[in-house]
Amino acid sequence: MNNSPVGIFDSGIGGLTVVKEIIKILPNESIIYLGDTARVPYGTRDYTTIKKFADELVTFMLNKRVKAIVVACNTMSAVALSGIIKSSGKIPVIDVIKPTVEFSLNQKGVNTLGVIGTRATVNSGVYQTQIKKKNKAKSVFVKVCPLFVPLVEEGLIDNKATQIIAKNYLSYFNDKNLDLLILGCTHYPLLKKVIEKSFRRKIILIDSASPTAIEIKNILEKNNLIRNLKSKPTIKLYVTDAPDRLSETADLIFNGKLPVKLEKVRI
Amino acid sequence: MNNSPVGIFDSGIGGLTVVKEIIKILPNESIIYLGDTARVPYGTRDYTTIKKFADELVTFMLNKRVKAIVVACNTMSAVALSGIIKSSGKIPVIDVIKPTVEFSLNQKGVNTLGVIGTRATVNSGVYQTQIKKKNKAKSVFVKVCPLFVPLVEEGLIDNKATQIIAKNYLSYFNDKNLDLLILGCTHYPLLKKVIEKSFRRKIILIDSASPTAIEIKNILEKNNLIRNLKSKPTIKLYVTDAPDRLSETADLIFNGKLPVKLEKVRI
Incomplete structure (x- = not known):
């Protein structure tokens, strides 16, 4: 089992940010990614549609005999995690939300947190629940940003229209006095500059890639699953579609x- | 068979523009729509993915025993039509592209045509082929506008960001001296005002809804399929998803x- 690959999946290619971090801190692991x-x-x-799709991705990974499953997608982590854990049996499942929340709460001087994400992620309330469970004293504000994914996918990373849309979405936080903002979608790190520009003062931006990769390392070590070849x-x-067209954005x-x-x- | 419903499908809810026109000119017909x-x-x-999806929509319609199939989607009309016709057997199939091209060529004083659409529609080359087949002398210019669909779906109909994105896409036509622009996607009629503003001079905008509804009427009459109850x-x-959230945009x-x-x- 140790020498089986780690299975990582996402709804698209955003989860490659997690793959990149895994390769960095676990360079001897085999990896299967599915977007x-x-x-x-x-x-x-x-939710029912997302759960059905997630189940099909798990089946793919189980057929590939992976030793661990990484849900490199905030949306699936938010609404389909319990089903994924059930379907995965004894195989450890790592999601992106738990490590990101813990990493964010470990930052110094953070009292007020913001979270941006897809409609499904934000409406699930999972970030608020997990943050409050760890520390009741923190304030959490969330905002849906549905156009960020298509804007990234179309490569409008540093465009005036993207800036207007970002400023419009993020103006919700203007009076919230945030110390930290969680980028609750694996596509969003590409918009870091645009997001930073939309805030009047400097705040900490946290994305899921690095905290999740560290969590994967911990889980593999704890379960004696580190590859030894x-x-x-x-x-x-x-x-599942358009490998050629997507390769540029994937890079x-x-x-x-x-x-x-x-x-x-x-x- | 006459009293069976007309089956209309689209990738989303844009095809409802066609449903609206059918109800207007064929108010006695039963209709089944699937988005x-x-x-x-x-x-x-x-293309392979679109064809696979289209086949599943046809199967749904055949199970509902429709008397005619309307492909109210430019993308499927562009890349999956021959497969849809094959799967539909003897049931007449009406697509959106053929009637829209004919209607556009019947406009007076039109020598240079523009077409905007999704990546799949534009790259298929179907508009250029059909226009040139009917009249070699016409000039045709096409442009992909991938963000128009998500912008409409998020309700950013009359937004500054949408205007910037539209102006950016449509600036391709600046030196083309268009007489007419075909809105080659059922979502685009909602952006008519924004599109008009992006052109320096007045041009004719054509969408598929009305020409397609007229074609359906003709085909039903020709095949003696008009409902007589x-x-x-x-x-x-x-x-197939999110009926509640989509109902506002559907309206x-x-x-x-x-x-x-x-x-x-x-x-």
């Missing part, structure tokens, strides 16, 4: 060149 | 109140 680009975005859909690990990056999301080409797969 | 809102948008996806016809509007797309509520259905 469901034939049905992205998930964040605008109903010296041969080169295998990395497979699958999408951007990966913040550099992808280690292997995106391959199309049917699920 | 695949669980997997919208189709226009950014690969005097009882009230039945209208069913199905979506907007329908340009008034929907005749019946959107219902969720599994396909």
